[in-house]
Amino acid sequence: MDVPELLEAASLLVPEKIATENDITVSDVWEYLAHDEWEVALDLLEELGDVHPLPVGFWENLAIAAERMSLDRSAAWCHWRGFETRHGILRADLTLRTAAGARRHTPISGAGVLRPMWNIGNRTASGEPALDIARLWVEFMPSLEPGGRASVRLAPLDPARWRHLRPGLVITMHEARSVAGTAVVLEVQQPPAAVTA
Structure with missing residues (x-):
């Protein structure tokens, strides 16, 4: 499928009654598609897609369309949202250690590239903390500086190991075993069964 077909296919998965805060509906999308404003x-x-849970196919079509338009961050976001549709949403308020207090001296990319380890309370068979891996997406910012604070989304490598998390729980981010930041869990949402197919 070409870009307009991918966008049309995605738009067909959006219920007509759904509207954004600015009263944008799927009818508005069709108007832009008719004028090749992809x-x-x-x-x-x-x-x-942020207003109402939509199926994985919606996000997959948007990701492919964004890739074909060379919109890398948008493509990464749509792939991310597809992952969240399958596995649920996990958001946290992350504060990175300052450059003086941590190994990191450069900003982290906000677009889901970094895959740090996290102490989320799991233990090894010998009782030691078991670190779990999750990709990191910084909300509303292209990157996060050392010492900075932002809302983030996490995409765990093994989502089942993260199911015990609840809002308010404090977890720590690690890079090479040293603590790189501390996060407070803001939201844990299991995937809606109806939209994962």
Whole structure:
């Protein structure tokens, strides 16, 4: 499928009654598609996807369309949202250690590239802390500086090991065993069974 077909296929998965805070509906998306304004249509579909849970196919079509338009961050976000549709949403308020207090002296990418280890309370057979891996997406920012604070989304390598997390729990981010930051869990949402197919 080409870009307009991918966007059309995604838009067909959006219920007509769904609207964003700005009253954008799927009818508006069709208007932009009719005028070959694909990037605007993609942006609006992403917004609609945040209003109402949509199936994985919606996010997959948007990701492929974004890749074909060379919109790398948008493609990464749509792939991320597809993962969350399958495995659930995990958000936290992360504070990184300062450059003086940690190994990291450069900002971390906000687009889900970093895969740090996390102490989320799991233990090894000998009782030692077991560190679990999760990719990190910084919300509303392209990167996060050492000492910075931001809302983040986590995509665990093994989601089942993270199911015990609850809002308010404090977890620590590690890079090469040293603590790189501390996060407070904000939201834990299991995937809606109806949209994972």
